[in-house]
Amino acid sequence: MASTGDMPATTAAGIDDRSPSPVISQTRWTKFVSLVWDSDYYIKSPAERRLVFKLDCMILSVVCLGWFMKYLDQANLANAYVSGMKEDLNILGNEYTYMQTVYNIAYAVLQVPSNLIILKVRPSWWLGMCEFGWMAFTFAQAGARNSNDMYAFRALVGLFEAAFQPVSLFLLASWYTGPELAKRTAFRMVSGIFGSAISGYLQAAIYVTLDGVAGFAGWRWLYIICGLMTFPSAVLTLFVLPDFPHNSKSRWLTEEERQLAIDRCARAGIAQIGGKLDVRLVKRIFGSWRIYLISITYLIYATSVQDVNYMAIWLGGNGVSVVLRNVWFAGTKLIAIPCFLFYGWLTDRLGNRFYVCFTVMVWALVPCGILAVHPKNFNLMTFAWFMTDTFVITPILFPWFNEICKANAEERAIVISTANLVFYIFNAWLPVVVFPQVEAPRFMKGFWTSFGMIVGTLFLLVALNFMHSRQKRLTQLAPEEEVTMESVDKEKEGFTDVNVVPK
Secondary structure, X not given: OOOHHHOOOEOOEEOEOOOOOOOOOOOHHHHHHHHHOOOOHHHOOHHHHHHHHHHHHHHHHHHHXXXXXXXXXXXXXXXXXXXXXXXXXXXXXXXXXXHHHHHHHHHHHOHHHHHHHOXXXXXXXXXXXXXXXXXXXXXXXXXXOOHHHHHHHHHHHHHHHOOHHHHHHHHHHHHOOHHHHHHHHHHHHHHHHHHHHHHHHHHHHHHHXXXXXXXXXXXXXXXXXXXXXXXXXXXXHHHHOOOOOXXXXXXXXXXXXXXXXXXXXXXXXXXXXXXXXXXXXXXXXXXXXXXXXXXXXXXXXXXXXXXXHHHHXXXXXXXXXXXXXXXXXXXXXXXXXXXXXXXXXXXXXHOEOHHHHHHHHHHHHHHHHHHHHOOOOHHHHHHHHHHOOOOOOHHHHXXXXXXXXXXXXXXXXXXXXXXXXXXXXXXXXXXXXXXXXXXXXXXXXXXXHHHHHHHHHHHHHHHHHHHHHHHHHHHOOOOOOEEOHHHHHHHHHOHHHOOEEOO
């Protein structure tokens, strides 16, 4: 066996980074940037630093803006509902929940197809067209006459918004390496949180200043303004997003920079798209533990963090004014922003996804437990509501999922989108069962379900860390040779079954 001195640097729970050899001496500036931003900044060449900066300008900015608009448009339903739409459209019983349900069903439909489409179609074109689609039906919601209109419009908005989640996550992980990825994913997440927060403040401002102008209620103006705001985001996606390293034709990247991007991915073990998705590959993907454990982990985790969606309804049931409902709901998002950025920075800095994920979910037991017990103390309940977004670990989980599957781009595309699909399939009907409107504002079944899901998430994180560590141990058996993912999956049959392919 080859000497282990040539092995790539690996970490315990999620980051397998193969950085270039140090070529630059450290200065105060490089030390500072390496501390607060990318921990490997000081060993990057000037060319690689310029490339990463360009990627941040082209990919990160476009993804963040699109995700901001997606969440702004998505959050409008809750804000409109508590700002007059319920009365204007005569929404009764569980009809509001059904509007969320049809959105989730449509959103689930295009999860896997979107990631399969971008294996053949440029992401810039696919995402850009989808943004124009959800812009059109955001406008349409301003003209809704009844609940049936809203069902149709919400379903179409969900259908067009579906692509952005799996495609943007897949795209980020196709360009950025281990010490870079979680922070960028956190910024993407923060942009969505900021969109939700802005929606609350925007609706509050519109309710005060535009309600009744030109004969439109304030909640209708919210949809009109958000539709207008989506247009520039769609244009930027079409013309700025650089697609993938292997097929980018971006006018802002030189040929040398495109090659450097490909080389960076190769060093980090990130496979490029091969364009081949045959029966053998599909069978191998669905015969692996990865797609099942990742999907179940995300399902249980994502189900556990849904309480915050019902904060505005709880506040309304406790006599809080319309303006304060919107402002307080937005406040939960603003509290979450520094948490997400810190989680992303910390996990990249430590080189460990598992420890941060596990610690945050242990903390989640406190606010979620308060909501489940539901004390009569209004201040304690308000504290719990404001903490409900601080235990969202999505910006850490998806980089981890991508890194687990990075040896095959097609598998990564399918696994990431399948995890989203499984969650939205359940989310299409589960809120109707555990958060029925007729139980508002107590929602006892819903809060206790969320608490149980958090406990389940803790066990699944331990299992995911164990399986990923075992997978990496197998690949390290032959450090100077290529170990296929197929051979990794055979580990359950014993190490003697490993198929090593010489380089």
